[in-house]
Amino acid sequence: MKKIFLAFVLIFSVFALFGVDSLAAGTGNLVVHFQSWDGDYEGLGSHAWGDTAAGRLYDGTDSFGVYYEFNEIAVGTEVGFIAVYWKDGGPDWSAKLTEDVNIAADTIIEGETVHVYVFEGAKTGKTDGVITDPQYFVASNDHYNMLLTYYDPSGSYEENLGVHAWNGWVNDAEKYGTDFGVWATPALVFSTAGKTASGNEVKAAMLQSTAPDAGLLVYAGDDATKKTGDVTLTSALSDTPALGDTGVAYVLSKGDAYTAGDNVYYNDPATFALEAFSFTLMAYDAEDKEGTYAVDPTTIIVKTSALVTNPYPLAANDAEKEAAIATVESWFTVREITGTETYGDPLSIERVDFAVNNATINSFVIILAEELDNTKDYEVFFNLNLPEETLAVAKDVAVTLNLTVPANTPVDAVMSVAGSFNGWTPGTVDYVATQVGDTLEYTLMFNVSVTEPYTTFEYKWTRGEWANEEFIANNRKLVVPNNVDSISFDDEVLAWADIDAPAEKYAEPTREAKENLKASIVLDLDREAPVIVFISPSSVVGVDPQDRIIEVAWGQPFNQNLFPRFRATDDRDGDLTPFIFVPKGDYSVLDTRTEGDYxxxxxxxxxxxxxxxxxxxxxVVKG
Incomplete structure (x- = not known):
């Protein structure tokens, strides 16, 4: 009886101790700041869970966007958050701006208010219940904070993309791979922040500093890969910063070796979003000679606001390279403006020059086969020619799947796809791939019917039955545009579910519909004549033509040193001094034997x- 009573006392003590710890832990406050890329917050609410956290419409607005206050959250609570528009007093689940954002349990600090920043498109990743990809950013109450946001419109984020930093940043060499101040070894601070409406990833990092004058630059390891000039914490914070303050620096990639500084926007999400997510042809900047303009009557420079994928590096042979060049040329049209929204026939383009080896491009040189007339107006059009319209009548597109299988695949295996295009039925005769010789490669051709600009079909590879499907995390996708007659995809099965499957499933390839980019701009033509300025003698400098008089001795050979000095400059062509000439005719005659004005x-x-x-x-005067 005593043993039983003792056991009861011990068990009760354990429960009592846990209760005391939980109660002693106390509570803290959480403020979730949320940013939508289009800045539309009307009717935006939240769905939230975890202790006292509950969904509602936003509590207020700030320079970041809107914020939600969740007070008296028990320390040790994981808080869940979804940004979602509300309708009829509750969430409209068809209008979510994030997936589940799970804010870790150690974020809540007893007796403090912690600020967390979330972007549109965020989705926390978990592995076995552990947060591995937060996609939210926590500010420190004990430091000055910079939320560094980085966007590359082309989606070409280098593996080595990071920062070089100085003056007070809090280092975490284990987390970021290096100390901030080591040149040529970027601190890998960036992680996924969210996605744009078109599915492009945005990167960000929350950095802390002990001093408000810290600085950094974004690069991938050397001068040639710099994405910014100096980005300063002082510019992101207020004039009188306090510990715990957070400033946001938005960086828009304009390519490598770009240090002009005009691609960094401090606490200005609206301008950043306009520049980052709106595709335009850049206007001509006369001072820097940048943008879109006609250099001469047959040469047009075009600069786009965003990088676009270059098809040339993807070409495998000469024929594909020629096709890639033709594709880039097809993006451009130049027309004379003949009236309001009316145009002449397209001008003939001889070729389009671009950086063929770059993965992404935003600078082009159009060489025309005919000359522009600067007494007329012209407009240059850019269009990737990707589908946008739904077809009135469905069409068939021939799909080719090229498959590579692992070496442990049975030699007599039947490779077949099961997907939304065949009722998810493995082994269907028309969806069995043909082996290429005795190799590990197979090919399969079939038709799909499409009407939408892009139609997505899901599928998996099997060896004829679901019991021996590929060991993949999610379904594969076929994204088929409606402006092609045929399309091919390359697939690789890395493992089978029933043969030596690894501990974790492998990720499916990313295939998404592409957004058509198009824009136009009226060409800036050179209608401004050069300027000739007299430098000496003083009698001809800064006076009207009739007062520009140089005396020449009568009856003497002309002294060449008497000819005035001059300079000619042009807003487009620069220094034209060597091209000044005296035209033949009445204005080129000088006779020192006869007095008078010439x-x-x-x-x-x-x-x-x-x-x-x-x-x-x-x-000419007599002495």
């Missing part, structure tokens, strides 16, 4: 044929 003309012509003429007078 008007001399200087003429210069720029690449566009804009002409400037200036005159001065040689006055």
């Amino acid at each position: 008007e001399i003309m200087l003429r210069v012509v720029d690449e566009w044929g804009n002409v400037t003429e200036e005159t001065f007078i040689f006055r």
